Amino acid sequence: MDYLLPLSPSLLALFLAFTTRRVILSLFCAVLLGSFILHDYAPIESVIAVYKDGIFNQLKGSNAQIIIVITIISGFIYLLESSKAMTAFSQSITRYVSTPAKLKTGTWLSGIAIFFTDSGNSLILGPIYRPLYDKMKICREKIALIIDSTSSPVCVLIPVISWGVYSMGLMEKAYTNVGLEKDGLALFKEVWLFQLYPLLTLIGLFFIIVFGVNLGKMKQAQQDCETGKSEYLAESDITTNDSVNPLIDMNAVQQYGAKTVALALSSLALCMAALFFYFTRGVSGSAEAKLVGSEIRTALAVSYSVASVITILALSRFGIRKMSASADSFFQGMGKITSILCILLLAWTLSDILKALDTGAVIATMLQQLNFPIWLLASTIFIIGAFLSIATGSSWGTFALLIPIVAPIAYSLDASIILCFAAALSGGLFGDHCSPISDTTVLSSMSSGVNHINHVETQMPYAMTTAFFTFIGFILASITGSNLTVLIMASAMGSFYFLYSKSQQGKLTHENNLS
Structure with missing residues (x-):
């Protein structure tokens, strides 16, 4: 009791x-x-x-800063998405596509390039690349796989977008509640190399493309595509980002959309770099000065605000959309983040309550009495996070549920808090990547014109393969503490895909023959 x-x-x-x-x-x-x-x-x-x-x-101090930063970032992202400029930016990349290998690689690179939005990634890339996949007789299930695998797995690795700010806020709060001090960015940098699931997903996807690996039902999907037996969604049933907006001049979008995105992102990067330089050298005059959390959040807030203003001006200057309509989109985007802010506030509150109840120490005592091996802790957290995220379809919700709990447990057991944070993030991402009820999974299948269940079934073998190597990787990292764990597991995964492709050489598909 x-x-x-x-x-x-x-x-x-x-x-x-x-x-x-x-x-x-x-x-x-x-x-x-x-x-x-x-x-x-x-x-x-x-x-x-x-x-x-x-x-x-x-709602004070660093927490208030995080809320403001996430809100501004959300406004900027929706401003770009709703202007259709990202579509024009992505279309400019497709001119270099001439073979199946280049097509799949181009899709992979495009997914990584659109790093600041997970759902927007699917809506933008699906309509652009789908006709090219049909033309080259590559099954649409493959484009759905690539798009889905470069949406949230990319976003969770970027510290300067809402995903990064959100996870940093959770980790910093949990870390502080166990009596330790470190700002969110420093924690994020330490956790980054141990985010095994997203890193292995992106690296593994490259191997899948290079070796032409068709696992499980993907093989049948490719054969059906080549023989004309595929049953894809009708165009009228496909969710796309192509809806006509009377406030947007689509001719101007085609002509200046890519330039607008390039201007927006370059101004964002330039402003961010200038402020980081100012805070590290301009204030102290010393190259050894380090950024503190409040300065990082200030730099992000100012940079995204400036980039938003420049984007609004550029959209107006190029005749794409009036400034008033763009400003409305920016504020609509800020409002879209409400549910995420509620989750964040409740997660912070739960973290304080668990600290007051000393929950972490209680769980640690139970595990010690059960002689639970500490080297299995991170892998166990990953598995729990994976099941939880599959059930909820929410990576952010899983982060909010697990991170406040795992920090005190790891601290009480003298295990690596950094590794446990990484395991919670990896587990949460697994469900976001392949859960049938995840928004990114649904959008990836719909925008690619694939039956949703077909996408889930063809993607699952790849996700499970990555999850297996992630599970082993966390055990290895727990025992060795090596920063090279991701490289070791990536090499093992690459070897697996290479050997599998060799075993299928006598059964090459049209897709691989033209690679």
């Missing part, structure tokens, strides 16, 4: 997430239960404390 109370908020959050698939509801109920426990089950005091001592208490 002594163990049950400190564990109950975490267990309730996980149980509700699995059963209801409602992350906000799950987190709120867990916070409410934790508040009841901390206030001796006094109903009025407990409910008041949820807001007064919990949620409202998060």
